[in-house]
Amino acid sequence: MIERICRDAVGEPAQHMERMTFGHCNVVYEVKTADRELIVRTNEDPAVLRGTEANLAVLLDLGLPVPKVLHADLSAAEYPFAYLVLPKIPGCDLRYALPGMTGAQMTALAGQIVSFQRIVGQLPQGSGFGWVPIGEKGPFRSWADVIERDLNKHFDQAARSLTEAEIGTLTEQAESFRGYFGQVEPRCFLDDITIKNVIMQDGELQGMIDFDSVCYGDPLYMAALTQTAVVSDVPGKDAIFYIEELCRLWGMDGRQRAIVDFYSCVHGLSFLSFYGSDPGQAEYRDRVVAFMKERLSAGRAKY
Numbered sequence: 001m002i003e004r005i006c007r008d009a010v011g012e013p014a015q016h017m018e019r020m021t022f023g024h025c026n027v028v029y030e031v032k033t034a035d036r037e038l039i040v041r042t043n044e045d046p047a048v049l050r051g052t053e054a055n056l057a058v059l060l061d062l063g064l065p066v067p068k069v070l071h072a073d074l075s076a077a078e079y080p081f082a083y084l085v086l087p088k089i090p091g092c093d094l095r096y097a098l099p100g101m102t103g104a105q106m107t108a109l110a111g112q113i114v115s116f117q118r119i120v121g122q123l124p125q126g127s128g129f130g131w132v133p134i135g136e137k138g139p140f141r142s143w144a145d146v147i148e149r150d151l152n153k154h155f156d157q158a159a160r161s162l163t164e165a166e167i168g169t170l171t172e173q174a175e176s177f178r179g180y181f182g183q184v185e186p187r188c189f190l191d192d193i194t195i196k197n198v199i200m201q202d203g204e205l206q207g208m209i210d211f212d213s214v215c216y217g218d219p220l221y222m223a224a225l226t227q228t229a230v231v232s233d234v235p236g237k238d239a240i241f242y243i244e245e246l247c248r249l250w251g252m253d254g255r256q257r258a259i260v261d262f263y264s265c266v267h268g269l270s271f272l273s274f275y276g277s278d279p280g281q282a283e284y285r286d287r288v289v290a291f292m293k294e295r296l297s298a299g300r301a302k303y
Contacts, residue, residue: 001079002014002017002029002031002040002042003017003031005040005071005079005083005085006031006033006040006085007040008071009016009038009070009071009085010033010036010070010071010085010178011037012033012034012035012036013033013034014031014033014063014297015032015033015034016028016031016032017030017031017032018030019228023114025036025048025212026042026043026048026049026112027039027041027042027043027081027131028040028041028042029042030088036088037087037088037090038070038074038085038086038087038088039085039087039088039132039209040083040084040085041083041084042079042081042082042083043081043082043083044076044080044081044082045074045082046074046076046082048082048139048212049072049074049082049083049084049212050074050133050137050231051092051132051133051134051212051213052069052072052084052133052211052212053069053072053084054133054134055133055134055211055212055213055214056068056069056211058120058123058134059120059211062119062120063119064116064119064120065205065206065207065208066207066208066209066211067072067089067207067209068210069085069086070085070086070087071084071085072084072085077202086209089199089206089207089209090199090201090206091199091200091201091206091207092199092200092201093195093196093197093198093199093200094109094194094195094196094198094199094200095195095196095229095233095234096200097200097201098195098230098234098238098239098242099234099238099239100203101200101203101242102203103241105203105204106239106241106242106245107179107245107249109198109204109205109242110242110245110246110248110249111245111249112205113180113193113198113246114246114249114250116190116193116208116221117222118248119183120188120189120190120214121134121187121188121189121219123163123188124188125185125186125187125188125216126138126186126187126188126214126216127186127218127291128137128140128141128186129141129142129143129145129184129186129215129216130146130147130213130215130216130217131191131215132213132214132216133212133213133214134214138186138215138216138217139196141187142181142182142184143181143182143184143217143218143277144178144181144182144184147174147181147263147266148174148239149179150266150267151174151266151269153269153270153273154269154270154272154273155269157269157272157273158170158269160272160287161272161289161292161294162293162296165275166292166293166296169296170262170265170296173262173265174262177259177262180255180259181218184217184218186216186217187218187219188214188215188216189214189215189217189218189219189221190208190211190215190222191213191214191221191222191225192210192213192222193208193222194222194225194226194229195226195229195230195233195234196210196229197210198220201210218259220252220256220259220260220263221263222256223243223246223247223250223251223252223260223263224259224260224261224262224263224264224266224267225263225264225267226246227260227261227264228264228267228268228271228288228291230242230243231264231288231291232271232284232287232288233284235283235287247260261295262295264291264292264295265292265295265296268288268289268291268292269283271285271288272285272288272289275288
């Protein structure tokens with residue numbers, strides 16, 4: 001079916017096809033023809049992809065380096081799934097590139113990511129909070145509702161990994177930041193340009209992918225997700241420089257940096273839930289737990 005889709009989309013037979021295993025929502029294939037490389041993104045639920053093409057069109061108009069859809073069919077009439085065909089951006093996800101990047105390259109990339117978020121942040125504000133296609137109403141009434149949902153969704157992981165004192169600190173921080181959450185406006189931001197979906201080659205940005213939705217709320221949430229992902233997936237301390245540059249070029253003050261750390265702990269609970277008790281994920285799980293404990297230590301308990 002993927003071969004037929006590619007032939008219909010570009011008029012060329014596939015010479016090689018490979019399912020890409022990194023991803024949680026869509027089933028994605030990399031396809032090579034004689035003259036080009038393609039990505040075919042599929043999902044049995046057409047609703048997941050319904051906003052993707054329009055999102056990419058808006059981002060392209062804003063000058064962001066995202067791919068243009070070559071062919072799409074969301075009807076699931078001819079095939080038992082909806083799909084999009086896009087050109088493949090050469091390179092690899094940032095998670096694989098970071099260990100070999102220089103400090104100057106990390107600084108340059110951080111500056112680009114910050115500039116993209118600022119551009120997208122100029123789009124009209126949303127009428128709700130959370131994850132939706134560009135311009136649609138978010139499902140949450142407030143940013144505080146988003147944080148409460150995300151914190152409570154995986155809070156059982158805290159009891160398995162943290163001490164009572166650390167859990168208490170996490171709860172205290174959530175309460176202390178409640179006033180800040182109440183002031184957050186439904187600003188559009190790209191929520192998942194972290195260490196995946198950011199495509200690199202030779203230390204330079206080639207493009208960004210996977211924009212089925214955006215988020216309306218606090219763009220610091222994306223910086224925090226990037227921090228948790230780096231801690232989890234990129235061993236060693238060198239990659240942390242990318243996070244510090246991201247925060248510095250963002251212009252964060254001390255309170256905002258503290259909020260990023262809190263958000264990172266919220267994301268950390270989600271990561272721990274994803275890893276579960278799988279022995280194969282122990283290394284990643286241990287790094288996230290160590291990071292959360294450090295951030296929730298007595299010296300950083302109150303801001």
